[in-house]
Amino acid sequence: MSTPDTPRVAIVTGGSGGIGRDICQRLAADGMTVVVHYAGNPDRAKEVVESLVAAGATATSVGADVADEKQVATLFDEVERLYGGVDVVVHTAGIMLLSPLVDLELADLDRMHRTNIRGTFVVNQQAASRLRRGGALVNFSSSVVRLALPTYTAYAATKGAVDAVTLTLARELRGRDITVNAVAPGPTATPLFLNGKDQDAIDHLANMAPLERLGTPADIAEVVAFLAGPARWVNGQILYANGGIA
Template structure:
């Protein structure tokens, strides 16, 4: 398919091979987007995500790349343009998380998390600001933990606080182009990233926190992204706490 033959809106989803990213990629494809799935290293999972979309008649390709490497991500944006003609929506769902009290945090782990979550967001958002077509959307990912102040989450929440600051400022920097910039801040959501290393008691306790009395599901978050990528064009420069009502 050449770019001149494609009429769909085009979305790049970083971290699109699993979890919330994959659910988001599939949801946007069902909304009619041609989707470029960016993945860090798990080619098998990325190819499975592409197959899930194309098997239902959608359009998708997978492109490997480290979100913190500007060369890698330039190649992802180039693939979107060369395959589908441009970029309308960028969903930056890739991220990493290490949990430990401040007194115990491994500083090498902290640096790795800063590289992916902070530098990675700058790299992706910078390219998005240059290449997203007027009228499009940029959607970053934060976390509800920024406001909940849960012990052991300080380092992770600090990186996501930076993401929120970038989001609010970039929305104002793109004045005049009709591009919205927002962040989605999930609460506890049943993904591998969240469940890894937690015992059943901890998971049950966190699932009981929202008034809706359950963990979030990846599709709950994908619904919010779909809204921001499509009809919600009057929402701009906001952080949406998608957490079932946890205060």
């Protein structure tokens, strides 16, 4: 367990992405040492690290394919070598490929299965093995699991699997003083979400929420910071961060 003189250490998978970047910044602002994971863009991860260090934080970047158990084990090995242990794992890494079920390319289903489901299993296995007492694991689900929006069938199915892993793993870690939760964002203004949508579609999704706007990465990062830090009595939950859509 980290001490008041030893900052908590957080790994953020997909930490160079839209929501991931804000999560890294928010956890660093809370005094955590942040490891920015990336899959294929080391330069973007380096930019995030440089911004964190410039703000006075301790940070580094490490690459890995989240669905490759050897690479993910090496990622955790490197973090333990650098900082002595891991206290928080935030697993944001995922992909979203949209299509009505009848037109779905099964290759797209396989890609999402590999990253979103297998990747969650692999990262969660390492987190369950490595997190120190008092630690927190935060997975990423999606509000589309409950909203059942057309064209999201396969993506929602992969995130339903994330829910199942999260709820069960929280109980499997009984006695370890480790919380396991998931955040389920609603429509959030990130490149992943906005890609391929026209303005009418974006406006429609924004107006679904009683707050009449899209979420921002900072909105989601705030929820993650709560689960990663003070929320020690929140465990085995899926938190819907969607502005009240449902």
